[in-house]
Amino acid sequence: MSTTPQTSTKTRKTLGNLLHLKQQDRIGWIGLGQMGYYMARNLQGYLSSRSLTMNVWNRSPAKSAKMHNHGARESKTIEDLVANSNIIFTSLANDAAVEEIYEILIDLAGQVDHSIIFVETSTIYPALATKLKEHLAVTPQHTYLQCPVFGRPSVAKAAKLIWVTSGDEKAIKKLCLYFTTMSKSIIHLKTTDVARACSFKLVGNFFVVGTMELLAEGLTLAEKADVDQEHVLKFIEAFFPTPSWTEYSKKMIPSINRNNKKSSSKDKSTKDKDKEPGFSVELGLKDVVHMRQLALDTGASLPTADLAYNHLMAVKEQGKGDQDWSAMIGSLRIATPTPSARTSSEISTSSKADEDGGFARKSEEENDDDVDSEIDARSEKTARPPAYESN
Numbered sequence: 001m002s003t004t005p006q007t008s009t010k011t012r013k014t015l016g017n018l019l020h021l022k023q024q025d026r027i028g029w030i031g032l033g034q035m036g037y038y039m040a041r042n043l044q045g046y047l048s049s050r051s052l053t054m055n056v057w058n059r060s061p062a063k064s065a066k067m068h069n070h071g072a073r074e075s076k077t078i079e080d081l082v083a084n085s086n087i088i089f090t091s092l093a094n095d096a097a098v099e100e101i102y103e104i105l106i107d108l109a110g111q112v113d114h115s116i117i118f119v120e121t122s123t124i125y126p127a128l129a130t131k132l133k134e135h136l137a138v139t140p141q142h143t144y145l146q147c148p149v150f151g152r153p154s155v156a157k158a159a160k161l162i163w164v165t166s167g168d169e170k171a172i173k174k175l176c177l178y179f180t181t182m183s184k185s186i187i188h189l190k191t192t193d194v195a196r197a198c199s200f201k202l203v204g205n206f207f208v209v210g211t212m213e214l215l216a217e218g219l220t221l222a223e224k225a226d227v228d229q230e231h232v233l234k235f236i237e238a239f240f241p242t243p244s245w246t247e248y249s250k251k252m253i254p255s256i257n258r259n260n261k262k263s264s265s266k267d268k269s270t271k272d273k274d275k276e277p278g279f280s281v282e283l284g285l286k287d288v289v290h291m292r293q294l295a296l297d298t299g300a301s302l303p304t305a306d307l308a309y310n311h312l313m314a315v316k317e318q319g320k321g322d323q324d325w326s327a328m329i330g331s332l333r334i335a336t337p338t339p340s341a342r343t344s345s346e347i348s349t350s351s352k353a354d355e356d357g358g359f360a361r362k363s364e365e366e367n368d369d370d371v372d373s374e375i376d377a378r379s380e381k382t383a384r385p386p387a388y389e390s391n
Contacts, residue, residue, distance in 0.1 A: 027054035027178070028085030030078070030101060031122075032063035034279075035149070036091030038156035039121070039182045043089075044072045046181040057081045082108040082116070087175065089119045094286050098124050102132050106139075115141040117171050121149050123205065125290050126195035133167075133194050143171045146194035148201035149183070152279055160184040164204075166197035202291045206305060209288055209325075212248050213308045216329035219252050223333070229253045251278075251326040278324030285312050285321075 027047070029040045040056060047054055048071040056067045057075040068074045075081035082088070082105065090105075092098045098120065109116055118136065120129065133144040145167035155161055161183040165172045172188065179186055189196055215236075222232045233256065236249050250256045288309045295302040314331035315323070 025052075025087055026085050028075070028081045028088040029054055029056045029067075029072075029091075030058070030081065030088065030105075031091035031093075031097075032056065032058040032067060033091065033093055034153040035151075035156050036121075037063055037066070038153060039091060039149070039161070040067060040072070040089070041070055042156075042159045042182045043178060044070050046178075047071070055081045055084050078104055079108060082112060085116065086114050087117045087119065087178075089121060092122045093283065094122075095124045095128050098122050098132075099128060102135075106132075106135050109136065109142050110139045115143070117143045117145065117175065119145045119147050119175065121147055123148055123201050123287055123290070124198055125293065126198040126202075129194040129198050143168050144194060145171060145175075146197040147172075147179070148197055150201070150204055156182070162187065164197050164200055165189060166191050166194045168192060199294060202287070202294050205287045206291045206302065208244060209284065209291075209308045210304045211244055212326060212328060213304055213311070215245065215248055215252060216311065216326075216332050219249065220329060220332040230255065248326050251324060252329045278326070280322050281312055281315050281325045281327060282321040284325030284328075285309070285316060288312060 027043070029036070029043070032040060036058075040054075044054055044067065053071055053073050055075045056064050056072045057078055057080075058064045061074075064072075064074045073084075075084070078101075088105070090098070090101060092101060102118075102120075105118065109118075120132070129146045133146075136142050136144045145165065147163055147165045147167075149156070149164070150162040151160065159182050163179045163183045163186045165179070165186060166189045169190070169192075176186065187200075189200060219229055219232065221227075222229050230253065233246070233249050233253060237246050240246075288305055292302060292305050292309060294300070295305070308328065311328040311331040312325060314334075315321070315327050318330070320327055320330070
């Protein structure tokens with residue numbers, strides 16, 4: 001009987017997959033900001049476990065050098081990265097950066113013989129995704145996917161992002177293995193309309209900023225009403241036990257936020273000096289401007305986003321645009337004065353008037369005129385469309 005070990009079907013399949021990866025997939029990554037760095041690091045960790053690597057490029061070389069320490073190949077230029085990659089992920093801060101980088105990428109894509117799948121993961125306006133896909137279609141061997149992600153930098157670090165996919169289904173299936181190395185779940189929109197993923201992302205981000213607006217208002221009310229905010233947090237943890245509610249509440253409650261910062265400072269190890277960044281007011285404003293514009297373009301109404309926009313702008317104007325966007329509560333604390341003796345007096349006077357059956361001095365005609373004026377004023381205010389900032 002032969003003693004030669006037999007290769008199992010599973011092992012042959014694994015070896016075949018590795019051979020496929022080595023022969024065909026050459027991954028490139030552009031953009032190593034707060035989100036991109038952790039996403040790329042997790043993907044490189046997976047590739048390193050299979051003796052593979054990827055090419056990385058970033059405007060500031062320091063981040064690329066950090067990725068080199070994790071096993072990635074540092075591309076000195078975008079030209080070098082395009083020449084050595086047939087799958088390119090991009091994670092960039094805003095529409096202007098995406099448009100600028102893709103103008104270069106699309107030009108270079110027209111000069112190479114191999115096909116490239118471009119995976120754009122940033123939060124951008126739907127029209128820009130459509131534009132990029134159309135421009136890339138001039139060289140039909142290339143593919144453009146719009147795959148935005150949900151999650152803060154800490155979530156990206158833990159490889160627990162939520163991915164949203166749109167574009168060519170075959171290309172998406174090919175890349176799903178890579179997506180899973182950076183995420184806890186994937187939502188396939190099953191559409192070739194890449195703008196749809198951008199709209200989906202803005203809807204999702206609206207729920208996030210809407211939650212923050214709600215928490216900021218409620219926690220400010222608790223503070224003004226002299227209700228212990230830490231007790232309110234216990235209620236939130238018991239009644240709304242979701243990470244977004246509890247984490248943003250902790251960031252907004254001064255005593256807890258201060259303690260977290262002290263604890264984080266003490267626990268910071270010399271081995272891991274990665275900062276735990278948040279999502280800045282500046283980036284939050286960019287997203288809120290996009291969702292308000294989408295509402296304007298589609299005939300929807302987003303009064304909550306309008307409020308959040310005003311509060312974020314107030315924080316930015318205080319010179320705090322680089323702070324976590326949960327800092328929006330600061331503008332509410334300033335804008336909402338503590339109840340004064342005058343307010344109490346007004347309430348008392350109002351109550352007495354109710355007891356007396358109203359202000360008898362006013363004639364019915366005067367009252368009617370006041371009501372009409374109030375209705376006219378409300379109508380005029382409601383009729384005015386909200387001001388939207390152009391991008």
